[in-house]
Structures are given as structure tokens and as C-alpha cells.
Amino acid sequence: MPKIDRSAAATAAQCRHYAMCKIDYLATGLCPSGPEKHFVTYYPQGRMDLYRGLAEGRVPVTEALLDAADTCTLCGICDGQCHFVTGMQPTSVMRALKDAVEEHRREKGEIVRPAEDETLRRLRAIVGRDWASNDPAVLWTYADDPFPLAGPQLPLYVVLPGSRDEVAAIVRLANERDLPYAVRGNGGSVFGFVFTDGIVLDMNRMRGIEIDLPNFCAAAEPGVTSFELQQEAFRHGLRINAAEPAATVCGNIVCTGTFSTWSNVYGTAADNFIDMEFVGRDGRVFRLNDKAAPNHFAFEHRVAPSPGICTKAFVKLHPTTADEEGLLVPFEGFDEAVRFARELGQRRIGLAVAVLGAHYIAGFLSPDETLAQDLKAALPEALGVNYMVFLTGDSHAREAVRKMSPAVIDADLLRTLMLGLPKLVEPQWLELVRGYQGQERPYELLCRPEMRPLVEAALQPSPETASSCVPETLRPLYRELYRRPEMTDMVWLNMHRIVSARMSRRKHMFAFLVYLPPDNPAVIHEILDGFAGVARSHGIDHDFGFLTPMDLGKRAILEYDYYVDHTDPAEREKIARALPELDPWLDRLAERVPGVMSLKYVFSQGCSRKDGFLYRV
Amino acid sequence: MMRIGAEELQERRAAGLSRVLITGGTGFLGSHIAAALLKAGCRVTILARSSKRLPARDRVGRLADWFGLEPAARERLTVAEGDILDPGWVVEAMNGTPALGRVDEIVHCASDTSFSERKRPEVEAANIGGLRNVLDLAARSACSFFHHVSTAFVAGARDGLCREEWVESGPFTNVYEETKARGEIQARDICRREGIRLSVYRPSIVYGDSRTGRTLRFNALYYPVKAAVLLRDIYASDIRERGGAKAAAMGVRTDPDGRVHLPIRIEVGPQGGLNLVPIDHCVEVFMALREECLGGGIFHIANSRPKRIEDIVGYAERYFGIRGIEACGAEAFETRPRNALERLYDSHLEAYRPYMQDLRTYEIRNSAPALAKRGLACPEFNEDVFRRCMAFAVEAGWGTRLFPA
Ligand SMILES: NC(=O)c1ccc[n+]([C@@H]2O[C@H](COP(=O)([O-])OP(=O)(O)OC[C@H]3O[C@@H](n4cnc5c(N)ncnc54)[C@H](OP(=O)(O)O)[C@@H]3O)[C@@H](O)[C@H]2O)c1
């Protein structure tokens, strides 16, 4: 076994499987081998897993492992992509992997070459030689994710279909040979649902997008990610309600239905698509809108199986206007922030709307975790901000918001704050704000238009200032990023959702989502206290995530997050003890209060009409 | 509850038996009083809260280091963790926090010193409710002497001579003054009812040590200076490093001699000034009164020579290499309204404005004999003192580097 570099192995184990290295979200290009080979094994994420597997003695050196190591050019692209969201720099792992492989070759170590069996031969007959594998190193990269409650589950085969008909043929083959199968959208899941000891279908080759302008429809194949579809919609001046950037559109719709801060206007679940195409369990193809198709629009209050494998989503495109901008409205208290957000929903003001806590705001804005922690402390302590209502809206909406709440952080001020963030948290400046004794709240002072020149002089907003907090080697990249207007544009950032992936930078994150009635503060507090109480009793890091009003403010979706280091056995133990306490509690609450529904029940029913789970009549 | 008389108290003090409980012992005045009492050989219990970063005991320990307390003095010090807002604490304290032991005297310094109306709930809770809890503790313990640290500004919004008398009603400038005045009356009534001796100490504005410049707080006197220095630094670096466009837009420039020209007009009245007392004097007076005035009373601790803002502006300009700050009458702003710099600066001064042109004078009669006996007089706040204090402020990063990391 090759020598292992412990620090590289520790980095490899921290990979969150967020698959942000599989989308070109920073416009820096992609890992060169990924788009050519398509297996996750050939993306940085796969290589991280390979190294972790080597370190833990779980993968042998195989042909594919050698190839994955050899095809890494050490170009460094993944450093930027990964650091942007997790703060890690994977190239040290890539270098260690290449070193290990070199050493193995020098020592003339064994190289595993598994033989082709009958199933693999038939899979290859369907998809072509290159697109099906039983190489143990490839299988390993499809066996595990950071979900700490399940161990790795090695499939027998990984197959990458290139078309709907190939998908159907694979399903029929699996049925014939009595093999279970699982679909992986983007080779990553954080809840451990995509593993099987049979066949894994990786949809990475099916990446077609067709924009149908007259029908305001974007048809996406199952390998298309939310980021990519949004990017395409954006090119046409349109927008989709997008999931997390690296999540595939089809996978996300089928799984939970797409929800985001834009669900305030775009809704969720069946609201987001015009039609969906599936390969059913029997291998037959159907469309949801066919009258003869099984009724997946109806919601069943139980954990239900998915309609099948989605091979195309006909996603709704929404018009945009050129005057859209983002706004942040600071609040001291949670209840006032929720009231405000709900009112926006009710009055149909704005597009995306969310109540965010200091934790999210700080995490989103800061390219570096230490800075995020400083900002998280400074927001309440120095500025008196505990929550902010984030919204995007056209000029009319923003004018209305300013009338409702005069102290707002507009697009311009936010850009200044983002580009001057390291200066904002400097102690002498914060000390001064902290000592401020005036009648206004400190943030009201900050938001006053006539303060702008001074704020600018103090923060020295610039790509240079903003990038000063990241490691030296990454500063040129960050300077370049911050020079692009979209990187400080709340509308662009929010619709592409690239900064929200920073939430799990600190640790692996468990997001709990609950639909609830936002006009009932007592229930909201019961939910917050419930999550906080369980977390506290098990010593788990936890925080409020966000709350977005939906359906004209009658309902809202709330996220609460637990944070655990998935590589630490003690932390895994804690979460394993905590999780079973949450379900019965939430179930009882849902029983009692109309409108309360854990997202857990929507799993696999993301195509249903939201009315089925938001209301109970 | 039987309480000991003055003589017995003096005996217990002399024998080193008596124990003083100090609330607010992690604060500016409280910590200085605690250190003085410990150095004088007293046994002291400090009531302290834990902060987010440090447990109560460590907060007090850090202060003990700051004061350079000898090991012997530290042995006489105990820390009781508690929050005066929590009535349960009183009960708990009574039912045997072993650290507490028998308390003969209480020095009450804990207080919320915010001025702003939006903080009213917190200020009322601390200065009325919290005080009430401490008085309850006094009533239920053997405490025979309650030392209540109040403020000269209970006098409220008025001009002229303020006497060392109870203030029964307003008007008050802000919630701080109002609650401090109500607090005094509350202390008076409960102490009368319970037969506890009461001294009320009313300092004006307390700043650092006039001899060493050392301090633990950088508010009041320091705050406007700190704001001006920060503005100086912001614009100086803009001029030095980025061509100075932002500075120019505000009319800020560096003069050939290197001084930074900050065109800021500060509104001041034709009369009045800042009533400043250094912490060393404040503590010495407290110690003298505690020993000499066993009958209790109301005592102003103030300066008979208030300082004009113009003088302080001059000191600050010279010390910090600034020019252009100008004290003007209100009419100046009618002809030329405030620019952004002035509005910002003004909003930071707003809360302090009533104290910057204080037209009140504070009678110092009740303490006069004790002060005369000990030869104590309030030091003048002159340029030397200013420089010492600011040198320390800069060294301590205006409070950000007070303690070793
Ligand atoms: N400084 C002046 O210029 C001045 C002038 C005149 C009169 N005074 C009076 O002097 C007294 C002390 O003022 P200061 O300047 O020393 O203020 P400070 O430095 O702010 O100290 C206030 C103290 O009160 C404590 N405290 C506040 N709320 C508390 C609570 N709920 N439970 C326990 N402790 C609590 C604080 O504890 P933490 O450290 O845990 O927050 C701190 O120790 C006040 O009564 C004030 O009115 C001060």
C-alpha cells in the first residue's frame, strides 16, 4: 500500500460531496478530465474519494484509479471552486494521489483489472464500452457520501446512459436480472438516498437543454444542473426557480420539489414545471400530463416511491425586468422580520423573499470562514442586526419596501460592504459603532444615504480589499472574481445560488425543512425551540437557516440546520442520537397545527401539487 | 434583622473581619473601588457575570492582573457569579453561596449606563429592578451599610446649582438620568425601612487616572476623540494610499506640516462645559467618605471647574495632528447646513451633547470636611492630563488591547 499523507487524507475526508467542482460556476473552466470521462471518478470530488479510500485501505489500486490520477493535470482549477464554498484546497490531495500512484508503479505494486461479467457486457451493449464499469475504484466513488448515519454501499456496476431509450433498456435489464438500481443526478447526495448494491445510473452524459421561448419552457435532461439551466435561462433574460447549483434539475424536482427564496412568487413542487418525462419501473416511458399516466400530482401523506427515472423536465421560465435589484432590510428581532416578510408575500411585493439570520448573512458574504465568524459576531453586537429580510424586486417593489422600512441595505451599499468586508470587522471601527449611544440603531446610521461617502472611505471597497482575507495563492483569482459585477449582485448571486453553498463550510450540514403557517409566531417559536433544544441536549452546533413566505404569505418554508463534523465519530454519534427525537416531535406538531409539514414527507413526491401538503382539508 | 452600629462596624473593619460585596465589580468604577478596598486590607466579594468568552472568575482575575494586585490582596478576594436581574440569585446568595459569607457592606456599582431611549427596557431593568434585587439582598442579610453609586446627573435637565438632596422628580435628559434618580429614592426608602446606613455617591463624568492616564473605559470623554481620530485615519490613508479623492470630496486634506485638516463644526453653547473627574480622585473620595462618614449621606464627586469644549478640541488637535475642528454656535448651521462628515460626527455626539455644555454646578458640601481632612481636591483637567490619558488610550487600542490576548 502506498504511503499516505495524513494531512491530505484529512482534507479528502472533509469533501462535502457538494459537486461544486462539477459545474463551471466561477467561469474558470472545469477539471479537464471530467467533461470527457463523465464518471465522478474523474472529477476532483471523485479523486478526493479515491484518496480517502486509499488512506482507509478501502480501494485497491486499479486501472481506473491510475487513470484518474494520471488525468489530473494539477491545473489548480478545483482549488478555487472548492475554496469558494468550503474553504478547502483540494490540489494538495491531487498531488498526494499522483505521488501515491507513482510510488505504486515504482514498487511494481498490484494493479486490479476486474473481468467483464455478463451483466456488464449487456450494459455495455446498451450504452457503449466506455460508459459502464465495474472497476472497484470507480464503484468506490459511487459508494458513499458525508451522511454520517450510513456506511459505504458498493454497487456492482456504474452505468452512464446517453439517452432516454438507453435508460429504459437499463431498467428493463435490471428488472430482468433482478438487480436493484439507483439514479444519481450529480454524483452527490447529502442524505444517503442514492446508494445501491446493484446498478448506479449516473446521468452525467444526458446534458441536453432546449429553450422553447413561445412556451416559456426549458426542457432539461437529467444530467443538467440547476446552475447550468439558470445560466441558459439568464442568457435569454429569463429565470427558473433553481435548486442548489450543483443539484440536477430533474433530480431535485423528483426528490423534494424545487423550493428557494424565489418560491415566494414561483411556488414549489408542481408549480415549477410544465410537464415531466419518466421511465417507469417497468421500463415504459410516460409523461405526467398524459391522462393515462399514474397520478403523481396528488400528494400522499406517507413516504412514497418516486414516479420512476426522470429523463426530461419541462421547466417553467419566468420573465424578468431590467430594473431588478436586491435589498436587505435589517431587523433586531425575529418576529418583526417574519412579520415583514409575510407582509411582502401578502402584498405581492418583491420576488425572492427570505428572513435570514446573522449566521447565513455572514456565511454568504464572507469568502473566508474566520471572516464569516467575525462578521457573525459583529452584526448583532456592533450593528444591532440579528436578522435581515432579503428580497429581490423591481424598482416599484423597492420603493414600496423603503416606504415600509426606511433603513435598507440596497444593492449599492451591499456591494460596498461585500468589497470592504475585511475592513468592516476591524476592531477599532466596531468599537466605535458599539459605543454609539444615539437614538437610532447603529445599522440605521449605516444605511443613511449621506453616510455612504464615509462608509466608502472607511471600508475602501475594492476587489483587493475583499480578497485580502483569502490565502495568498488564491488572491489573484478572488480579485478577478470580485471584478465581475455579478459577484456582488444580489439578484444574480441569489438566482444562481452559488454563495448559499457556503453554509456547510464550517462543517457538514443537516438541513431540516418544515412548511409552516407564518402568521402563527407561537408555532414558529415552538419549532425553533424544538430544533434548538434537541441540538443543545446533544451538544450539536445549530442555527436558524432561513424562512421564505409562500403562496401569498399563507405558508412559509423554514430551514433549521445542524452542523456536524462527519469525520469525527463522536459527532456522528451525537447526530445519530438526536435525529430519532425530531421525527415524532414534528409529527405530533403537524398533527396538531394545519400547515405544519416536514419536508421529509414530500421526498419523492416533488411532482405533486403543493396544495396537497401545504393545506389539509 | 439586627444590624450592627457604627462602632461595631468600625471595629470589624479594623480587625479585618468585615466583608464588602461589590456589584458591577467588572465595570470601570466597581473594579477600581474593589482594587482600592483590597489594597486597603478589606475582604471583598465581587458579584460578576460570565461573558460569552470568559467565565466570571476569569474576568475578575484578568482585572486583578490589570490592577497588579498582590497575592495577599487576592486572597481576600472572592468571586460570586450572579446577575442582579435574576431575583433567584438573591435567594441563592442568601442560602449559602459559601463564597459570600457574612456581608457587612454592599457597594452597588452595577448599572446599565446607556442613554438611548430605545434601550429603556434594559436600562430600567438594571437600574430599577436590578437595584431592587440588590436592596432585597441587603435587607435580608446582615448588611449594615449600603453604598450606592449614582450620578451627579440625577439632577436632570436644569441649570444652576444642584444640591446634595434627593431628587423626587424630573425633567430628565434621558432614561439613564431618570432611572438613576428613581433608583436613589428606592434605595433611600428601603434602607430607611430596614435601618441600613446609606451613602449615595454622585460622580459627574469619570475619566482615567490623572497621574498615569490608565483607564478601563473609553466612552464619555474618549468617545468623540476616538471618533475624530478614526476619521483622521480613514482619510489620511485615503490620501496616502488611494489618491485622496474621497478625502477631497469631504474637504479633508493634509497640510504641509502633516496635520490632517478635518472640517468639522461642533455645535456648542456660549456657556458651560464638561464636568470631568479622574478615576483616582473618584476612588479616593469614595474611600475617604466610607471611612469618615459612617452616618451616610449624599455626596457629589464633581469638578468645580468644568472644561470648555473648545479647550478639549485644542488639546485633541495638537495631540493627534488634526486641524479644522471648530466649536460653533447654533447659528452657524443655519447659514450652512451640516455636511455628511458633520452629520456623522454629530450623531455620535448627540447623546453626550447635554453633558458637553453642562450649565449645572454641583454643590460639594457634605463631603467637604472629609476632603479637607485628607487634603483631597479634584485635579484640573489640563492638557498634560489629556495627553497622558490619550497616550494610554492609543496604547490600549481604545480598549481593544486592554488585556493580553
Ligand atoms: N463612568 C462614569 O463616568 C460614571 C459617572 C457617574 C456615575 N457612574 C456610575 O457608576 C456606576 C458604574 O459605572 P461604570 O462606568 O463603572 O459602568 P460600567 O463600566 O459599564 O460597569 C457597569 C457594571 O455593571 C455590571 N452590570 C450591569 N448589569 C448587570 C447585571 N444585570 N448583573 C450584574 N452586573 C451587571 C456590569 O457587568 P458586566 O461587566 O458583566 O457587564 C459592569 O460590571 C454606575 O452606577 C454609573 O451610573 C459612572
Ligand code: SF4
Ligand atoms: S487540479 Fe486535477 S483535479 Fe483539480 S481541477 Fe485540475 S485536473 Fe482536476
